[in-house]
Amino acid sequence: MTSYAALRAQLDALTTEAFRPELAGIDQLPTLDLVRLMNAEDATVPAAVAARLPAIAAVIDALADRMARGGRLVYAGAGTAGRLGVLDASECPPTFNTAPGQVVGLIAGGPGALVTAVEGAEDRADLAVADLTALALTPEDTVVGISASGRTPYAVAAVTHARALGALTVGLSCNAGSELAAAAEHGIEVVVGPELLTGSTRLKAGAAQKLVLNLLSTVTMIRLGKTYGNLMVDVRATNDKLRARSRRIVALATEAPDEEIEAALDATGGEVKHAILVLLGGVDAATAARLLDAHQGRLRPALRQAATGTGTGTGT
Incomplete structure (x- = not known):
């Protein structure tokens, strides 16, 4: 001692x-x-x-x-x-x-x-x-x-x-x-x-x-790609405040109308990153999930791939 x-x-x-x-x-x-x-x-x-x-x-x-x-x-x-x-x-x-x-x-x-x-x-x-x-x-x-x-x-x-x-x-x-x-x-x-x-x-x-x-x-x-710029696109919406923040993040990232934001979040089960990809990439929820999985959850490369149409099932 x-x-x-x-x-x-x-x-x-x-x-x-x-x-x-x-x-x-x-x-x-x-x-x-x-x-x-x-x-x-x-x-x-x-x-x-x-x-x-x-x-x-x-x-x-x-x-x-x-x-x-x-x-x-x-x-x-x-x-x-x-x-x-x-x-x-x-x-x-x-x-x-x-x-x-x-x-x-x-x-x-x-x-x-x-x-x-x-x-x-x-x-x-x-x-x-x-x-x-x-x-x-x-x-x-x-x-x-x-x-x-x-x-x-x-x-x-x-x-x-x-x-x-x-x-x-x-x-x-x-x-x-x-x-x-x-x-x-x-x-x-x-x-x-x-x-x-x-x-x-x-x-x-x-x-x-x-x-x-x-x-x-x-x-x-x-x-690790858990943000998009300075937006917390991987935020987990577990209460009313965070659900409101999720909608605001999608709005800031996409400038989409409220009804489109609601539809995208509904389609993606409230996943902010997926909803942004749906709105900016012009893909459906399943494709958004597949693209994000392919890029280890990183939104920017997923958006680039969505823009080219390769691997998105869009046929473009």
């Missing part, structure tokens, strides 16, 4: 844990001054992320290649970092119509740790190995370990185990020279500096991790 003195020395060396004497009196500030101070701290985060964009882009290209071959994206972290990974994973199905299990969020301690801290879970490397073993990880998968400190045993063990199995591995942290980045094939270290509240990495570090995860998942899905 790590001694208290050794653990304190490790924390003292971390930028995210640094104490800022100039902020020692913030509890005595007027509320408006305090929120201005915190907002100014938060405003530094995008620049820290911007400094790591080349590394993030390299990860996205490698990730998209694997996912195009059927690989999965797996996030693994503890505490705030784990919750952010689960959040990003849970938003992919409704936004991009990802298949069940295509994007996975793992948090140390299991689903219960999303709302209640599980004591000691982040220190359990064996839990990370067990969680990944349950997924039957393959070399086509990608595992992103998330840890503000870059030293969380659960996250480090996740990328170490995944890398040994041949999976693509990414270490996302907020300290330079982190153990997590060293363990992964790709290290993304977004150094946001000491927090307003000493060691409270749910603040700037958490904001930075959220921004990076947004980039990883969103741009990967764009690369």
Whole structure:
């Protein structure tokens, strides 16, 4: 077991844990001054992320290649970092119509740790190995370990185990020279500096991790053809708001009359991408489905083929 003195020395060396004497009196500030101070701290985060964009882009290209071959994206972290990974994973199905299990969020301690801290879970490397073993990880998968400190045993063990199995591995942290980045094939270290509240990495570090995860998942899905321009054509309409958004997306993409949009969506079972292909490509719903299948769900090449009439059954 790590001694208290050794653990304190490790924390003292971390930028995210640094104490800022100039902020020692913030509890005595007027509320408006305090929120201005915190907002100014938060405003530094995008620049820290911007400094790591080349590394993030390299990860996205490698990730998209694997996912195009059927690989999965797996996030693994503890505490705030784990919750952010689960959040990003849970938003992919409704936004991009990802298949069940295509994007996975793992948090140390299991689903219960999303709302209640599980004591000691982040220190359990064996839990990370067990969680990944349950997924039957393959070399086509990608595992992103998330840890503000870059030293969380659960996250480090996740990328170490995944890398040994041949999976693509990414270490996302907020300290330079982190153990997590060293363990992964790709290290993304977004150094946001000491927090307003000493060691409270749910603040700037958490904001930075959220921004990076947004980039990883969103741009990967764009690369996979799950958008048409900046339109979410793979959105899954599971409620009234999303059904209205589906109709609006089809309208923006096609500029077709409302009655034609309704007819196309009815014919395609509410599938936005299929309805756009029906309207812009002049094909029926069955042909639209066949063309999209032939092009791995990518709308632009399906539209180009529909325009030529080859393979559409139109006889042109």
